[in-house]
Amino acid sequence: MITKFLNFLLAPGLFQSPQVAHALILGSVVAITSAIVGVFAVIRGQAFAGHALADFGATGASGAFLLGINTLWGFIGMGLLGGLGMDMLGRTPRERDVTTGITLSFMLGLGSLFLYYVTTKTTATGAPMTIFFGSIFLVNPSIVSIVIILELVTLLLLVILYRPLLLSSINPDLAYTRGVPLRTVSLLFMSALVLTVEQSALVTGALLSTVLLIGPAAIAIRLTKRLGTTLLLSVFVGLVTMWLSIVLAYDSAQLPPVGRGWPVSFFVVSIILLFYSVIYSFTTKGSK
Amino acid sequence: MRSENKLYSMTLRLSLIGGFALMSLAGCTADSSNSTSPPYGSKDQQIQNTVIYAVGAENTYANVIQQIGGKYVSTTAIISDPNTDPHTYEASPQTANQIARANLIVQNGLGYDDFINQLEAASPNTKREIIDVQTLLDDPNTTPNPHLWYQPSTMPRVAEAIATDLAVLAPVHKTYFMHNLHIFEQSLQTWDHAIAQVKQKFSHSPVAVTEPVCDDLLTAANLTNKTPWSFQAAIMNGTDPSPQDVNTVEQLLIKHQVKVFLYNQQVVDALTLSLLQLANANHIPVVGIYETLPYQHTYQSWMTDEVLALQNALQDHISTERLS
Numbered sequence: 001m002i003t004k005f006l007n008f009l010l011a012p013g014l015f016q017s018p019q020v021a022h023a024l025i026l027g028s029v030v031a032i033t034s035a036i037v038g039v040f041a042v043i044r045g046q047a048f049a050g051h052a053l054a055d056f057g058a059t060g061a062s063g064a065f066l067l068g069i070n071t072l073w074g075f076i077g078m079g080l081l082g083g084l085g086m087d088m089l090g091r092t093p094r095e096r097d098v099t100t101g102i103t104l105s106f107m108l109g110l111g112s113l114f115l116y117y118v119t120t121k122t123t124a125t126g127a128p129m130t131i132f133f134g135s136i137f138l139v140n141p142s143i144v145s146i147v148i149i150l151e152l153v154t155l156l157l158l159v160i161l162y163r164p165l166l167l168s169s170i171n172p173d174l175a176y177t178r179g180v181p182l183r184t185v186s187l188l189f190m191s192a193l194v195l196t197v198e199q200s201a202l203v204t205g206a207l208l209s210t211v212l213l214i215g216p217a218a219i220a221i222r223l224t225k226r227l228g229t230t231l232l233l234s235v236f237v238g239l240v241t242m243w244l245s246i247v248l249a250y251d252s253a254q255l256p257p258v259g260r261g262w263p264v265s266f267f268v269v270s271i272i273l274l275f276y277s278v279i280y281s282f283t284t285k286g287s288k
Numbered sequence: 289m290r291s292e293n294k295l296y297s298m299t300l301r302l303s304l305i306g307g308f309a310l311m312s313l314a315g316c317t318a319d320s321s322n323s324t325s326p327p328y329g330s331k332d333q334q335i336q337n338t339v340i341y342a343v344g345a346e347n348t349y350a351n352v353i354q355q356i357g358g359k360y361v362s363t364t365a366i367i368s369d370p371n372t373d374p375h376t377y378e379a380s381p382q383t384a385n386q387i388a389r390a391n392l393i394v395q396n397g398l399g400y401d402d403f404i405n406q407l408e409a410a411s412p413n414t415k416r417e418i419i420d421v422q423t424l425l426d427d428p429n430t431t432p433n434p435h436l437w438y439q440p441s442t443m444p445r446v447a448e449a450i451a452t453d454l455a456v457l458a459p460v461h462k463t464y465f466m467h468n469l470h471i472f473e474q475s476l477q478t479w480d481h482a483i484a485q486v487k488q489k490f491s492h493s494p495v496a497v498t499e500p501v502c503d504d505l506l507t508a509a510n511l512t513n514k515t516p517w518s519f520q521a522a523i524m525n526g527t528d529p530s531p532q533d534v535n536t537v538e539q540l541l542i543k544h545q546v547k548v549f550l551y552n553q554q555v556v557d558a559l560t561l562s563l564l565q566l567a568n569a570n571h572i573p574v575v576g577i578y579e580t581l582p583y584q585h586t587y588q589s590w591m592t593d594e595v596l597a598l599q600n601a602l603q604d605h606i607s608t609e610r611l612s
Contacts, residue, residue: 011532019531119376121369123556126526130557135528138559253530259518261530 011251019137020250023264026144027136027242030203031212033151035238036158037196038217039230040189044169049086049190050197051210052104056082057198058206059111061131065118071131072143075198075206076150082107083194087187134205136246136264147199154195161188166227203242204265211265212238215272222283241271339458343386345395345404346374347581348437348590349421349446353394355586356450356468360461361392366404370582373555375524379403387411391457394450397422398434417453424449432500432521435579439504440480443587447472475588482595483509490547490602496540498560499523499552502577502594506550509595514540523555534559541566548572548601553610554579564609573601576609585611 014020041050060078061071082103089099118127129135158165164185168175176182201209220234245267252262340361344350347365354363364386367374387393387404388411395404397420408418421436422429424445436442451469455462486509494512497503500520506513516536522529540546541563549567551560553576567574575597581590590611597608 013532013535017531017535019534023531116378119373120378121372123371123373123554125373125376125523125555126528126557129527137531137534138528138557140558140562250531253532257518259516259530259533260522260527261532263528 008251008254010247011254014247014250017250018141020246022139022141022144023136023246024243026139026147027203027246027264028239029148029151030200031216031238031242032235033154033196034200034212035216035220035234036155036231037192038213038215038238039220039227039234040158040165040169041193042214042217042221044189046193047210047214049100050193050213052086052100053079053083053194054197054201054206054209055104055111056107057194057201057209058131059107059114061201061206062111062114062118062127065124065127065131066114066122070140070143072146072199072202075201076195078107079194079198080191083190084187087190130205131201132205132207133263133265134201134203134208136203137249137261139202143202147202150195150199154192157188157192161185161192165189204268208265208269211269211272212242215276216241219272219275219279222279237275241268241275244271339461340391340454341389342392342394343390345393345401346437348587349394349396351581351587352443352447352472353392353450355472356447356465357454358464358468360458360464361454364390367401367580370554370578370580373526374400374579375526375555377401377403379407383407384410388413390416392417392419392450392453394419394446395421396434396436398427398429398431398436400434415457417457419446419449419453421446432517433503435501435504437587438502438591440476440483440508444473444476472588479588479592479595482592482599486511486595486599486602490599493548493602494540494546495548495550496537496546497550497552497577498563499555499577501552501555501579502550505591505594509598514546523552523557523560526557529559537563538566541570541572544570544572546572548598549574550577550598551575551609552577552579568607571605573605574607574609575601576611578611582611 041047057075057079060074060076060081062074063078064071064074085103086100089095089103115128115131118124126135130138164175164180167178168180168182168185172182197209197213200212203209204211216234216237217230219237220230223233224230245264248267249262249264252267253259255262340357342350342353342357342361342363344353344363344365345367347368350363350365350368353361357363366379366383366386367377383403384407387407390413393404393408393416395401395418408416421442422431425436425442427436447469451465454465458465483505491510492512494514495506496515497506497513497520498515500517501524503513503520516533519529519533519537522533541549549563549572551564551567551574564574575594577594578590581587585593593611597611600606600608
């Protein structure tokens with residue numbers, strides 16, 4: 001009974017599979033960066049911006065499929081363009097809302113045109129699933145080291161930005177009087193957000209890439225008020241979610257339809273929802 | 289040999305990229321469907337003589353219609369581009385017009401060309417004959433592999449049904465259609481003979497595939513397909529195969545457990561490309577397989593060439609990644 005359960009939990013070949021090994025490395029770096037950047041994104045109220053950036057990236061990834069290059073470049077290229085545009089165009093929140101909405105619709109429309117060409121004019125198969133829901137097990141191994149470097153750049157950017165970013169996130173007026181260059185900080189953080197979200201899209205797909213950004217961060221913020229602890233907790237939740245999801249997705253090949261395996265992204269969102277509901281019910285009860 | 293392959297795959301990739309760029313330019317004006325050129329007669333003559341307008345949902349069936357119908361039929365194929373994945377085809381308004389005009393339609397069924405049922409329902413026509421190959425062969429909806437034309441017993445029955453329907457539509461030319469049917473059936477013998485040879489020499493040889501496109505042909509030649517079905521189905525449907533399956537197929541190639549790797553040139557993703565590289569690196573001969581009729585081929589010559597390529601691979605370890 002116990003061995004049977006263990007056999008399911010750690011399905012045969014789990015530790016020998018190179019696909020799983022690559023997925024674990026890629027998933028971990030993505031989860032760590034997302035968890036850290038996510039805390040700031042939640043504090044700054046830019047969770048939705050993160051989602052919009054991933055949608056921008058999806059159009060770039062569709063274009064990348066059309067050109068036959070790795071989707072990572074499409075995701076990041078178009079994401080940076082979108083992030084830059086969003087940061088430049090919208091000054092007031094309402095303005096930002098409308099401009100983001102209109103450019104986002106246009107970009108997704110462009111993406112639909114690209115995907116139309118990919119599906120009707122090329123031999124490529126499975127592009128929509130890969131772009132929107134991710135395929136971490138099939139990521140080209142050569143891309144893993146590039147992702148690690150880019151994630152390190154992102155984290156380095158955050159370390160440099162840490163103090164001014166924190167101040168301008170919590171109290172912009174005070175930051176302004178202290179002489180913090182708000183525009184520069186905002187633009188740099190936007191770049192970090194783009195890099196985070198687009199690389200997360202490789203794992204969970206463009207539609208779900210914000211789950212690793214806001215999920216662990218939101219859970220951590222509910223549990224503690226100290227920033228350092230929040231960051232650590234967020235990383236912990238992100239990593240546990242990622243590892244569990246990869247192992248469960250690997251195991252799920254034993255579930256119907258046998259041999260196929262459920263998508264990793266499904267497990268990621270399920271585990272985050274589960275964690276969040278549990279923490280939410282506990283913390284609300286405690287405060288009463 | 290190896291560097292040659294590398295060079296080949298590089299030029300291939302370059303030409304693919306160039307091709308995409310061209311296609312995206314040309315795609316604005318050109319429709320994906322093309323009339324198959326009539327075997328003889330000038331265009332004016334053809335229009336004068338045409339009494340029947342026929343549509344093949346795939347150019348494979350259109351080619352057979354044209355061979356049977358000859359000068360009395362003008363045939364259009366809906367899915368005809370050998371450089372695309374037919375599973376992801378989307379119908380355009382032009383397609384709807386072609387369906388509305390047609391007197392005879394041949395379609396595959398089994399969900400492969402579902403769009404055509406909707407178009408037929410949208411333009412009812414009591415004088416239209418429809419041959420649904422799935423129905424003709426009495427295959428249940430649960431048949432997992434929709435690529436019926438790779439089964440040697442399929443096309444003779446389809447051709448017979450086409451001849452019968454054409455004779456109903458134009459009774460005056462019945463003898464002509466039956467004569468063409470006879471010629472078509474005779475010409476299939478080359479293919480049957482090629483299959484028999486492979487079967488005789490290489491029965492039970494293990495092979496691997498990316499996608500189930502030619503599975504029925506492999507069965508006919510009595511070869512053993514070692515690829516897990518769940519893997520083939522995932523590639524066919526454009527979803528991700530499980531890491532376990534990917535590993536199984538990789539091991540088949542690395543450990544030389546298969547003699548040939550049959551590669552569907554029309555259903556390609558990063559994974560199939562990496563498997564292609566793996567096969568080349570391990571000197572496992574590759575045979576390129578097509579879903580729709582390649583340019584410059586008839587149904588018979590295409591099927592025969594695929595089997596000859598398979599035989600070359602089994603016998604002399606020669607790769608044929610693309611049919612010329």
